[in-house]
Amino acid sequence: MTQSRSSLISLVDTPYYHCISRCVRRAFLCGEDQYSGKNFSHRRQWMVERIRQLSDIFAINVCAYSIMSNHYHLVLHANEVEIEACSDEDICNRWHQLYSGSSIVSRWLKGELTSDAEITMALEVIARWRRRLVDISWFMRSLNEFIARKANKEDNCKGRFWEGRFKSQALLDEKALLTCMAYVDLNPVRAKMAESVEQSEYTSVFERIHGSCCEQEKACSDMTSKPLFGFVAGECNEQPQGIPYAFIDYFELVDWTGRVVSEDKRGAISAKTPCLLSVLGLDSETWLELASSFGKNYHGAVGSLDELALFAEHTGKRWISGKTKLQQMLH
Known part of the structure; x- marks a missing residue:
């Protein structure tokens, strides 16, 4: 049975969410369509530009993204501090x-306006807009509607472009956040669209490395928009908000995981375990299992058992999918 979005998103528990949208009717978001023979790669740039625009307008940061042939992934951070600091x-x-x-x-x-009643009414409308500008559902709505209209116009057709509502996962702790980000950044590697992390265009890790989402964008990139949510450890520790680790550690972790996953040889490439794993209290086997099957085995929320219990309480759930699997792995 379809669940209300309020039962899937609880900012009291976490500001971090993994969101996924998939196309319908064999529609192609981007890439080469073997049925029509058309190439829709230019739509990937549509996605990146719209995501950047919405991130500037909404009080929502983008931690990770990956734009695939018929779906995309986003890891978002709802910034309530930013929206509270905004004037009316x-x-x-x-x-x-x-x-x-x-x-x-x-x-x-x-x-x-002269009457108190009218002023109160206007302020109530503004308050409603304020809530929407930190609402992940409104962010995804503004993204998907825009892309659907543009794609339908190009395809000269009407109807749905996306498969119903977007899917969301609550990321309740740092382990869940980093494994999900790695899962998202490694999508092109797992799909054999790229041979390495450095070549995985239209992903957040490629943008973090090269300063743009793709090679073609480098010459004309407009970097005045809000950047990706930063890593604030090490040399970036002057930033007030961000992911509490160093990017170099995350990059090493993603690269190591990608090599093992893509070649199906756990731990065969290097015996060196990334230092970030020990900080998180995860061994290499557990990390690899999480990063490899994040989108398949874990659905509504991911985190420690205590955090899952609190999230279930706040969202009116009795059970969180994947809880038994997480208990076996993390405990």
């Missing part, structure tokens, strides 16, 4: 970049 005028400015406003809010901005 800033909220209006952000909202009007995406949607038409309200006449009463327009009058409030011009100072034309």
Whole structure:
């Protein structure tokens, strides 16, 4: 049975969520379509540009992304601190970049409201916009609707472009966050679309390494938009918010995991375990199992058993899918 989005997302428990959307009707988000013979690679740039625009407008950071042939992955961070610091005028400015406003809010901005009742009504509308600008569901809605309309126009057709609602996973601790990010960044390697992490275009790890999402974008890249959510350990520790590890450690971890997964030889390439694993309290076998099967075995939420119990309580659930598997692996 379809669950309400409120039972899947709880910012009280975690600001981090893994979101997935998949195309319907053999539709291609990008890449070479063997049925029609058309190439839709240019749509990957549509996705990246829209994600960047929405990240600038919403109080939502992008930790990781991967744009595949018929689906995409996002790891998002809902930044309640950022949205609380915004003035009402800033909220209006952000909202009007995406949607038409309200006449009463327009009058409030011009100072034309005189009665307390009208002012209260305008502020209530702005408060609703404020909540939406940190809402992952609204972020995904703004992304998917935009891409669907653009793709349908190009295909000269109507109807659904995406498979119903997007899927989401709550990432309740650092182990879940980093394994999910690695899973997302390694999608092209597992799908044999790229031979290495450094060649995995249209992924967050490629952008972190090269400063752009693809080789073609380097010459004309507009880097004035909000960057990917940063790693704040080591040389980046002056940043107030971010992922509490060094990128070099994460890159080594992703590269090592990708080599093992792609060649199906656990631990055969290097006996050196990335230092980040010991920080997380994971051995190489456990990390590899998590990173290899993140999208298959774990669904609603991922984290320690205590955090899963709290998340279930806050979202009105009695059971979290994959709990037994996680208990066996992490405990």
